[in-house]
Amino acid sequence: MTADAVERRQAITRLAREESGHVLALLAHRFGDLDLADESVQDALLAAASWDEIPANPAGWLYTVAHNRGIDRLRRAAAERRRHQSAAYLLSLPDEEVSEMIVEHSDVGDEQLRLVLLCCHPALDRDAQIALTLRLVGGLSTPEIAAAFLIPEATLAQRIVRAKRKIRDAGIPLSIPHSLDERVDAVLTVLYLIYNEGYLSRSSAGGRVDLVDEAIRLTSALASLLPNNAEVLGLLALELYGRARAAARFASDELILLDDQDRTRWDSAGIEHANRVLASALALEVAGPFQLQAWIASQHANARTAANTDWPAIVSAYAQLSLLTPSPVITLNRAVAVSMADGSHAGLALLDTITGLDDYHLYWATRGELLTRTGDPDAAADAFRRARALATNPAEQKHLDRRIAAL
Amino acid sequence: MEYMLFLGEAEARERIAPTDPAFGEYMAGWMAYNQKLIDGGHWISGAQLQPAGTATTIKRVDSVDTIIDGPFAETKEQLGGYYLIEAKDLDEALALASAMPFTDASIEVRPVAYRPQP
Known part of the structure; x- marks a missing residue:
């Protein structure tokens, strides 16, 4: 491929990721038909493949071409007199003055917000919400999303069609x-699940779309649509802390626990960015679970060594989090913090109060760690083995194998 | 758009008897709800049904009918009534459905595909 061709292809990918969601939102509103808007945008992106040169304003180009393709589709449908009652009305409108500026117009925000709310509508199941958000708002292709979630393309395509x-x-x-x-x-919740999927399966990311980056991109976009929503900023900060620590979390496909991570490999500029986002969230003075989780992440990210971590502060943050959103997983995290602040026996005592996590590998992995520290290697090995049987991420499996072997 | 709201009630639950002192208040809640549908231009039709124990099902296989005592599905929740309403979109239909004066129920909201007009 020539350098020009590579550049054109990158420009098309950028156009799909960064602009197709805006254009789709505008056209869905104009046509009153999401499916038609989506087909038109896909048509236009395909047409971009035959660019001789990159247009000066690719977003304006995408809007114009997709809009025209949509009108063509409506004309054909009207001719066949079988689709879209709205066709006659839309076709009767005077030809729109398509301004190059149209997709940068300030009203785009509302259209985008409508689109993301639609994709995450409670009448759609969670998997459908995730797939639609990445596909329609994030501009990822169906094969890219299927590969990122390790599910068959046909399954994902069907999920999107059904939704x-x-x-x-x-x-x-x-x-x-x-x-x-x-x-x-x-x-x-949908953006957090996308982030989390990327965060945990990062080790096997060879050539896959990076879901952490996608989640950050989509959350930033939401933050600019809703600048006064503290929880949106809280989630964004949480995601940014996770990404800043990414380089140190795995070594040759094996998971490295927080305590053992080489903190010089953390991205300090990324942590600074996360700190600023978290500060702007907290300045809004509306508490929420994502902000608390981000605040806990900030305590870790800003501690120069593991020993410098302010565990009592983290324990109290988890206590607040438990009040806002009680869940056994949060109690599990709190137990880890308690074990660091007050000793492994105190952590184990809290762990014993948890019910409902028998099938969760991290419950058993944590139990194994704490039992190792309290000097009960047999019970620890049993717990690690249960964790190993439940873990699905290859890096976590390797880590557990090593823990069992070390006992 | 038109939506059918299927009201699923726990079959084990006793219905309030007309002799119960709470009956008046119970009915007033539903009358007010019905009036809200009528005033908002949403009302098409609606009914409360006798309990599922009164149901008879005809099961037809290869054009041969068998009559069965009971509803067509044995489930913990049974169809207790329905509303057929007009709403501008699913969000409005869901808002109307959740305004029903139930304490416990499942309400299935389904768009109407076709309804012959008289």
Whole structure:
């Protein structure tokens, strides 16, 4: 491939990732038909493959071409008199003055917010929400998403088709609801799940789309749409801390625990960025679980050595988190913090109060660590073996194998 | 759009008897709800059904009918009634469905695909 061709291909990928969501949001609103808008944007992205040179304003180009493709589709459908009651109305509108500036217009924000809220509508199941968000808002292709989640492409394609059909047939609207905060919470959960999938499967990321980067990109976009939502900023900070520590989390495909990570390999500029985002979240003075998790991450990220960590402060943050969103997983994390602040026996005592995590590998891995420290190698080995049987991530499996062998 | 709201009630639950002192308040809640649907232009039709114990099901296999005593699915929740409403989109239908004066119920919200007009 020539240098020009490589450059054109990169420009098309950038266009898909960074602009296709905006253009789709605008066209979905204009056409009143998500599916038509999506098909038109896909048509236009395909047409970009035959660029001789990169247009001066690729986003404007995408809007114009996708808009025209959409109108072509409506004309054909109207001619066949079988699709879209709205075709006649849309075709009767005067030809739009397509400004090069249109996708940079300030109203785009509302359209984008409507689109992301639609993708994360509670009437769609969680898997469908994740797939639609990455596909329609994030501009990833179906094969890219399927590869990132290690699921068959056909399964993912079907999931997206089914979700789009439900949106159309059940009348799920592109609108900004009265209960905006509740709906934004659903979006945050979806973005967090995307991030988490990337965070845990990072070790096997050879050539795959990086879901951590995608989650950060989408969360930043949401933060610019909702600059006064403290939890959006809290999630963004949490994701940024995770990414800043990424380089030190694995060594030759094996998981390195926080205590043992080489902190000089953490990205200090990334941590600074996360600190600034967290500070702006906390300045809004609306507490929330993502901000607390980010605050805990900040305690780790800003401690120069593992020994410098302020464990009592982390214990109290987990206690607050338990009050906001009680869950056995949070108690598990709190038990780890308690073991560091007050000793392994105290941590184990808290661990003993947890029920419902028998199938969670980290529960058994934590138990194994604490039992090792309290000098009970037999019980520790049993716990590590249970963890090993439940773990699915190859790096975690290797780590557990090593722990068992060391006992 | 038109939506059908299927009201699923726990079959084991006793319905409030008209002689119960709480009955008046219970009915007032539903009357107010019905009025809200009518005033908002959402009402098409609706009914409360007798308990599923009164149901009879015809099962047809290869054009041969068998009559069965009971509803077509034995589940913990049974169809207790329905509303057929007009709403501008799913969000409005869901908001109307959640305004029902139930303490415990499942309400299935389904878009109507086709309904012959008289």
